[in-house]
Amino acid sequence: MLNPTILWPAILNGVTTGALYALIALGLTLIYGxxxxxxxxxxxxxxxxxxxxxxxxxxxxxxxYLSLAIVPPVMFALGYALQRGVIGRAGHGRDENIxxxxxxxxxxxxxxxxxxxxxxxQTVETAYGFSTVSVLGAFIPVPKAVxxxxxxxxxxxxxxxxxxxxxxxxxxxxxxxxxGARLVGIDVDHVYAMSFGIGVGVLxxxxxxxxxxxxxxxxxxxxxxxIAFTIVVLGGMGSxxxxxxxxxxxxxxxxxxGLMLGESLGQIGIFAIFILILLFRPQGLLGHRA
Amino acid sequence: MLEVRGLRxxxxxxxxxxxxxxxxxxxxxxxxxxxxxxxxxxxxSVLAGLIRGWGGSIGFEGRALPPGxxxxxxxxxxxxxxEGRHIFPNLTVRENLWLGGYRRxxxxxxxxxxxxxxxxxxxxxxxxxxxxxxxxxxxxxxxIGRGLxxxxxxxxxxxxxxGLSPLMVEEMFALIGRLNQQGLPILLVEQNVHLTLxxxxxxxxxxxxxxxxxGSAADLLADPELQRSYLGV
Numbered sequence: 001m002l003n004p005t006i007l008w009p010a011i012l013n014g015v016t017t018g019a020l021y022a023l024i025a026l027g028l029t030l031i032y033g034x035x036x037x038x039x040x041x042x043x044x045x046x047x048x049x050x051x052x053x054x055x056x057x058x059x060x061x062x063x064x065y066l067s068l069a070i071v072p073p074v075m076f077a078l079g080y081a082l083q084r085g086v087i088g089r090a091g092h093g094r095d096e097n098i099x100x101x102x103x104x105x106x107x108x109x110x111x112x113x114x115x116x117x118x119x120x121x122q123t124v125e126t127a128y129g130f131s132t133v134s135v136l137g138a139f140i141p142v143p144k145a146v147x148x149x150x151x152x153x154x155x156x157x158x159x160x161x162x163x164x165x166x167x168x169x170x171x172x173x174x175x176x177x178x179x180g181a182r183l184v185g186i187d188v189d190h191v192y193a194m195s196f197g198i199g200v201g202v203l204x205x206x207x208x209x210x211x212x213x214x215x216x217x218x219x220x221x222x223x224x225x226x227i228a229f230t231i232v233v234l235g236g237m238g239s240x241x242x243x244x245x246x247x248x249x250x251x252x253x254x255x256x257x258g259l260m261l262g263e264s265l266g267q268i269g270i271f272a273i274f275i276l277i278l279l280f281r282p283q284g285l286l287g288h289r290a
Numbered sequence: 291m292l293e294v295r296g297l298r299x300x301x302x303x304x305x306x307x308x309x310x311x312x313x314x315x316x317x318x319x320x321x322x323x324x325x326x327x328x329x330x331x332x333x334x335s336v337l338a339g340l341i342r343g344w345g346g347s348i349g350f351e352g353r354a355l356p357p358g359x360x361x362x363x364x365x366x367x368x369x370x371x372x373e374g375r376h377i378f379p380n381l382t383v384r385e386n387l388w389l390g391g392y393r394r395x396x397x398x399x400x401x402x403x404x405x406x407x408x409x410x411x412x413x414x415x416x417x418x419x420x421x422x423x424x425x426x427x428x429x430x431x432x433x434i435g436r437g438l439x440x441x442x443x444x445x446x447x448x449x450x451x452x453g454l455s456p457l458m459v460e461e462m463f464a465l466i467g468r469l470n471q472q473g474l475p476i477l478l479v480e481q482n483v484h485l486t487l488x489x490x491x492x493x494x495x496x497x498x499x500x501x502x503x504x505g506s507a508a509d510l511l512a513d514p515e516l517q518r519s520y521l522g523v
Contacts, residue, residue: 166389166392169381169385169388169389170389170392172378172380172381172385173378173381173385173389175380176378176379176380177376177377177378177379179340179372179376180372180375180376180377180378180436181378181389182340182360183338183340183360183364183369183370183372183376184364184389184390184391184392184393184436184440185360185361185364185365185392185393185394185440186389186392186393187361288380
């Protein structure tokens with residue numbers, strides 16, 4: 001069972017799957033980890049982004065990777081409008097309200113998708129969808145390798161954005177001290193909407209990188225949302241590099257757990273490792289103490 | 291320079307400011323004194339645009355300020371260093387100061403940062419430290435430094451000595467005097483009456499949302515009625 005010729009491909013598969021999880025969790029760690037907006041609509045918004053990628057391909061023949069130029073900005077605009085027009089308005093800054101509003105949004109979005117697109121599974125066929133690259137003797141599909149690189153680049157870019165730009169600093173400032181932020185002239189509502197927009201925009205990146213190796217249905221988000229929340233907490237609330245590492249840890253644990261315990265029990269490992277890590281590092285892997 | 295006329299404000303049904311009239315000249319330190327609950331902090335918040343006043347007017351450098359607009363107040367150069375400091379605890383000292391120039395004073399951020407660090411040499415040693423982990427006095431320096439980064443034309447300091455050690459309190463008042471020597475008008479809201487009137491040029495006493503006494507700092511200190519009724523000396 002621990003034969004390296006079996007273990008290594010499983011680990012590699014876990015790393016690349018985990019990077020995809022991380023990509024989905026990156027937006028959530030900005031929205032939930034930094035701003036403490038409990039966004040239950042994250043999975044539904046991922047589904048929307050996947051459908052956009054799918055229809056750009058189906059109707060205009062646009063390859064998923066080329067959609068990177070379109071889908072993230074569109075998702076950003078959608079996120080900005082949702083926060084400004086719906087979540088911010090109806091939430092009144094209370095956690096329980098926001099939770100219900102985002103949960104309601106996810107139900108509405110998913111049922112709209114069900115009504116418009118039916119529950120059929122849709123996929124995108126690309127030339128590279130089934131080609132593989134060899135990494136130290138093990139083969140992984142090209143789309144997963146691309147997604148891995150995309151996740152690393154996105155995590156680094158978000159980290160640099162949050163620490164090096166004025167908007168990034170303003171987002172962190174608003175998260176902890178709204179009055180102070182207003183006093184230096186930060187438009188708090190705008191900054192909240194920008195953060196939400198960026199978090200949802202990252203879902204657009206995730207969708208473009210996920211689509212070549214995955215599928216879309218109206219319920220596709222369900223499988224990801226719980227794992228994404230787990231990764232955010234595991235990596236440390238608001239830490240992008242933590243989310244990346246957390247995602248990869250989860251992916252590897254799931255893949256190796258599946259190998260040892262069988263596919264259906266593989267997910268037990270995720271929550272075992274989650275509890276174990278939080279026992280020793282309650283603030284998460286790269287999180288700061290409150 | 292600052293002309294406040296009949297300013298009224300409150301929260302919900304409760305009227306806090308019942309017609310406050312107050313003025314400041316250029317280069318002055320003006321003390322606003324009063325017991326807890328007199329309305330001093332509400333007054334500041336209205337000046338800074340955080341709260342919308344119910345009536346009356348605020349004129350600053352000859353122009354009327356729109357009510358309840360913190361950006362307009364900031365753009366005019368009215369900078370509030372609030373009670374309780376409200377610095378960004380999760381950001382470093384450098385980031386806190388840098389955000390002081392987020393809107394106003396943006397063009398001169400690098401130069402202003404150097405000036406602030408010259409004013410507070412202790413902050414220069416702590417630039418990389420998270421502001422929330424510093425002592426009360428240091429946090430107050432960050433709060434004032436952040437205010438100075440906004441290039442104030444009127445600096446409002448709300449209880450800057452609150453919670454500081456006696457030594458830090460002395461230092462804080464010395465600093466207020468120094469800031470004013472360069473011509474910066476300061477509205478100083480304090481409960482520490484004696485030190486405040488020593489550094490201020492003029493003072494106003496607020497009681498129950500109204501100005502009940504005003505005059506030069508020396509007169510206020512000497513006024514026996516005031517001493518008995520409010521200053522408690």
